[in-house]
Amino acid sequence: MLAxxxxxxxxxxxxxxxxxxxxxxxxxxxxxxxxxxxxQNHAEGALVVDDKxxxxxxxxxxxxxxxxxxxxxxxxxxLCDSRAPATAISDSTVMKxxxxxxxxxxxxxxxxxxxxARDSEVWHKRLLSRPPRGYTSDQVFEAKTFDGKTxxxxxxxxxxxxxxxxxxxxxxxxFSAAIIPKQ
Numbered sequence: 001m002l003a004x005x006x007x008x009x010x011x012x013x014x015x016x017x018x019x020x021x022x023x024x025x026x027x028x029x030x031x032x033x034x035x036x037x038x039x040q041n042h043a044e045g046a047l048v049v050d051d052k053x054x055x056x057x058x059x060x061x062x063x064x065x066x067x068x069x070x071x072x073x074x075x076x077x078x079l080c081d082s083r084a085p086a087t088a089i090s091d092s093t094v095m096k097x098x099x100x101x102x103x104x105x106x107x108x109x110x111x112x113x114x115x116x117a118r119d120s121e122v123w124h125k126r127l128l129s130r131p132p133r134g135y136t137s138d139q140v141f142e143a144k145t146f147d148g149k150t151x152x153x154x155x156x157x158x159x160x161x162x163x164x165x166x167x168x169x170x171x172x173x174x175f176s177a178a179i180i181p182k183q
Contacts (some may be wrong), residue, residue, distance in 0.1 A: 042077050046175030047107060049124045053076075054105045058083050061151050061177035064110075071114040073182060075151050079173050080106040096131075099123045106157075108169055109141055109155050117155070119140040122169060130164040145176065152176035 010103055043059035058080045066072035078089050088095045102125055110119040120139040122132045138158045139161040145152035156172040163169060 019112055026168075041175075041177040043173055043175040043177075045171065045175075047077075047081075047105060047122065047124060047169065047171040047173075049126045049169045050167055054081050054124065056081055056105075056107070056171070056173045059175040059177045060084065060089060060180070062180040063182040065117065065182065066113060067110070068112065073148075074113070074118070075111045075146075077111060077151060077155065077175070077177065078106055079108075079155060079171075079175060080104055089119055095123055096128065097126055107155065107173070109139070111141050111143075111146075111151065115141065115143040115146050115177045122163075122171070124169070126167055127163045127165075127169065131165045132161065132169070136161070149179055150176065151179055 024042055041059050041061075043056050045056050046053040047056055048054075056079050059077065060075050061077045063073045063075055066074050076089075078084060082104065084098075084106060085094070088098050088104065088106075095104070095106065099106070104119075104123070105125070106123040108119075108121040108123070109117045112118045117140055118135055120133065120136070124131075138161060140156060140158060142154040142156070143152075144154070152175065154172070157170040160168050160170045
């Protein structure tokens with residue numbers, strides 16, 4: 001025990017080791033804080049493509065600079081059939097590779113400060129040649145909670161949509177997610 005205390009004191013006197021210890025402690029605290037946040041995220045529903053449903057059971061949400069007004073924030077909600085890696089959420093090339101390999105199916109909605117889905121993307125292997133994307137009043141978000149810390153509600157299509165290639169799809173998902181603050 002005394003050896004551990006002496007090692008810790010020596011590490012704190014060494015600036016490089018001290019920074020490493022500080023980063024390790026900070027990472028541990030962040031991990032302990034984020035774990036319950038991720039645990040409270042919940043999604044339930046389905047994306048239906050060509051009359052074949054895909055169960056959606058995972059959600060992540062993060063804030064980004066508002067598209068129409070940089071002083072406001074948009075919330076990006078990513079709803080998937082399984083846990084999506086952070087790189088797929090932020091990089092459409094990675095998303096396309098995972099979807100093409102049959103490892104992921106997702107819907108992404110960008111919700112503005114007026115609680116309107118201003119942009120939607122549907123990522124499914126059958127739609128991969130030209131994933132449906134854009135604003136349409138037929139792809140909506142119905143807010144239950146929208147307080148800057150949590151977003152909850154329902155993401156859905158109001159009618160069956162058709163991709164650029166004529167493939168029918170629709171979705172209806174209820175979810176709740178902690179919002180990851182804008183970096």
